[in-house]
Amino acid sequence: MKWGVVRFPGSLDDNDALYALAEVMGQEAAMLWHKDTSLGGAECILLPGGFSYGDYLRTGAIARFSPIMQSVEKFAADGGLVIGTCNGFQILCEAHLLPGALTRNRTLSFICERIHVRVENARTPFTRAMRQGDVLALPIKHGEGLYVAPEAELRDMEERGQVILRYCDAGGGETDAANPNGSMRAIAGVANERFNVFGLMPHPEHAVEAMLGGIDGRKIFESIAARA
């Protein structure tokens, strides 16, 4: 599958994402510049983590108006696959490609640790290589990962299966202690109604080699690549 990784000023995980896709997953992947409008024929767009445009105003608020995002919005509207990790998730919410928003962690502190998430919906292009209830160990590193959305919208999202990943403990149990940032309903990853746009706070691109602590991130990339 052909991937495009978008580099914004302030992106941090763009090189790691490109490495994970091209070197580890054996995918065809290219870097895309935020000022360009061409997606280079990519079949899946990845918005990486970082602090795009310095996180000024709100995380992702400025990045969503960059030239490449106009193309990404059109690509998503046409059914193209888009995945955003961490800051990429924040950008997708700001662009209204995903519901809800991400705000300051309940502790107000930056969190950098390995956590667990449970797969809540395995019938999506992003999770099809897994089963519902599977637990993934993935790293997080963010200051603003508390997922919020109006209660009525959360109910609708749950009914439609748009909650894709939820924070849990190592055994898959949902406890308050296993919710690192205080996200509503322990939400770690969501999809849009059409299930072609997916955002998550954990970093699958940092979990693709055993030497670096785990390979559970591969399952997400494998799911997406299996489509092509």
Added chain:
Amino acid sequence: MQVKVFITPRKGILDPQGRVVEQSLKTLGFGDVSGVKVGKYIVLEVAAKNAVAAREETTRMCQRLLANPNIEDFSFEVEGE
């Protein structure tokens, strides 16, 4: 003309900053405080014909960029109104 824009967390949306500030105030002995919200205050100049035009322009700016309608409310004051 000058416009002062106030962005506040929407009612019912978690505001961890407001909660922590409120807790700190209580720790300092301000036991009567409640409902603390932490938002943003933005000052800008609009070259508009009159206050009505400035209001319309500012509303569009808030809806488009300055506030996130999912989680924030906005209000503003136009100079001389």
